[in-house]
Amino acid sequence: MGSTDVDIVVAGAGAAGLAAAISGADAGASVLLLEAQDTFRSGSNTAMSTSMIPAGGSRWQRKAGIEDSPDLLYGDIMAKTKGKADPVVARALADVSPRLVEWLADECGVPLELVTDFRYPGNSRQRHHCVPDRSGRTLLRHLLEAASSRSEITLVVPSRLTDVEEADGGLRATAARPDGSEDVILARSVILATNGFGANGEMVRRHIPEIANGLYHGGDGSRGDALLIGGRLGGDTSSLGAYQGHGSVASPHGVLLTWTTMMNGGLLVDSSGARFQNETIGYSESAVNVLAQPGGIAWAIFDRHVHKKAEPFADYQDLLGMDAVKWADDVNALAKIIGCDLEDLERTLDSARRAALGDEADHLGRTDWAHSIESPFAAVKVTGALFHTQGGLKVDKTGAVLRSGSPIPGLFAAGGAAVGISGDSSYGYVSGNGLLSALGLGFLAGSAAASRVGH
Ligand SMILES: Cc1cc2nc3c(=O)[nH]c(=O)nc-3n(C[C@H](O)[C@H](O)[C@H](O)COP(=O)(O)OP(=O)(O)OC[C@H]3O[C@@H](n4cnc5c(N)ncnc54)[C@H](O)[C@@H]3O)c2cc1C
Incomplete structure (x- = not known):
């Protein structure tokens, strides 16, 4: 590919990366979507999930007579985390949640339905939306179909983002192919959607020793690349003990x-x-x-x-x-x-x-x-x-990565790459926090990145 100019480079084709790519493309930006693993269609965290996406006040809930709202969802997240969830990100995700599930159904063709046969712990309402077979592989397949129907999005597999540097007019992204060759891409924005560090035993032992001896049941691609890349740029991190x-x-x-x-x-x-x-x-x-x-x-x-x-x-x-x-x-x-x-x-x-x-x-x-x-x-x-780690790069309400509290121009993070909404340990995780952080921050970051190029 040599040196290529695109509006947005997205690293990682899970829920976060695909939502970011699609929302960026729909706002008019050109998107290069890099995915490191050949096996991602079945081996990413999104593929392994049960596709449960919480929303507070969706049209499916209204139809089922369930009264819910972003405020109630936010309140449940804060109660489960004993007030330790990142309040900015939790607020942004709770607020966007009803719009997000409707966007997934209407613009991305994801056949969502409301789960009414049980309620997950920590949720005061029935608010999980999922695909009919409750399989993340199916959710991912629909998102991939939505991405491939957009000419603005180019997906490259396998290609692993290895570095991002600040450059005149944007960010210089370096990506490696399995044969050792490298692509250097100049982009206005880079969205890190590479999930957390669950597959990186050394990082798990350092940040979350209590679960280091447990079975790891998450995506092989979750090697902590966002933390390493964002860390080199001085990005702030938060809640690294959350999972x-x-x-x-x-x-x-x-x-x-x-x-x-x-x-x-x-x-x-x-x-x-x-x-x-x-x-x-x-x-x-x-x-x-x-x-x-x-x-x-x-x-x-x-x-x-x-x-x-x-x-x-x-x-x-x-x-x-x-x-x-x-x-x-x-x-x-x-x-x-x-x-x-x-x-x-x-x-x-x-x-x-x-x-x-x-x-x-x-x-x-x-x-x-x-x-x-x-x-x-x-x-x-x-x-x-x-299953996955929930701490990561600290972001603002648009997914922009913060450095000493201010956005690093053009750098975004979403999903497991970014700080989640689960506090700082395991007890704060409410079912759906993972996909809500991935899809919600991806959706917000994609449109924020597109707006940087005037789209
Ligand atoms: C069994 C199971 C069930 C779950 N069920 C649910 C659920 O029902 N609801 C819920 O909310 N959450 C659930 N989760 C959590 C949820 O799966 C994750 O929170 C979510 O999928 C994370 O999405 P993501 O896009 O950040 O990461 P992923 O889906 O893992 O995508 C990241 C992608 O980035 C790629 N990648 C990594 N590094 C690079 C790089 N340097 N360059 C390019 N690509 C890279 C990876 O290969 C991967 O494909 C579940 C998890 C598991 C394991």
Whole structure:
């Protein structure tokens, strides 16, 4: 390609990069979209996700009679993070959320629907929008189709952004091909959408030691490139200890067991058959709790009713295909699957049943049971995992990267590359924070970058 002039270089073709590229292109800018991994269509975080995108006050919610608003969404984000979410970014994302999901459906052709069969922890309203098969691969495919239908966008795969320098009239981006050749591109703006540093073991150990021994269940491409590139330009960073963990990844299959199993009455027990946490506290902060159990594993237990609730998830179908969901006709058979003492397990199930029916207070403080599970029981062996990191480059409400508090001209970050809205640890992650940060900041950064070239 040699030396090329484009309006915007976007690095990373996940949710953040594609939203940025499409919104930049629709505002009239030319966009060069670089993607480092050949495998990104199935291997990026976006592809691995369940496509849940929260919005406060969308037309789908109105149609379903659900009263919601950006203020309520913002309030939930702040409550879950105990006030530690970046208030500027959280406000911008909550405000843009209803417009974002409508833009995804109307301008990008993403077939969104509202999830009304359960509510994720930390959300006071049913507000998750997803594609029908609840698969990130499907979401990504629709975004890629939308990008490829825009002549302003050129996608180059594989090409890895390795550096950005300030140059006269813009930014000089350097990208490497697998054969070692390099492209140097002069652009008015560069949008870093390379996700976080979950796949970079050294960075995880440095910034988030508590999850360093957990399974990493995220995209291979998340090597922390944005932090390195932005850091060289003096970009501010924030909340590097924040992450999305998950307390129910099937082991050894490495496939997500949806938390809807817990929210609908499922239990988590250790290898002795004892419960160890309130299962509705949130899947992210549950990761370290599961890892703290003997062998770093636990068993998710549920029943046919819960199984029906999980069936719409593509990941759950994968688990069924792998025979990861073990069925037991009674407690005796369940104890054999888990390898624990029958009486201990009976005690656990009896006490959970009494709490679920309101006959006694739960000793772990669970109050939201939805349903008391009954035989036959299903059991899935699970472990705790790191899905993605939520800290990153500090940005303003348009995604502009800040240096000592002021924007670096032309440099933007979105998604896992930027600071998220999950506070500074695992407990602040509310389901959907990842894709909302990716799609929302991408959408905002793309149009802000286009406006720098007068479009
Ligand atoms: C199992 C699972 C389920 C999840 N479910 C949900 C959910 O339902 N809702 C939700 O909100 N969040 C969910 N998440 C989190 C969500 O997937 C991420 O927060 C989101 O996808 C991040 O988007 P992104 O565009 O920043 O990163 P990605 O989708 O990972 O895209 C980044 C891309 O950048 C590429 N790249 C990296 N470095 C470079 C470089 N230097 N140059 C060029 N390209 C580069 C990578 O190869 C990758 O393709 C889930 C995560 C997992 C693992």
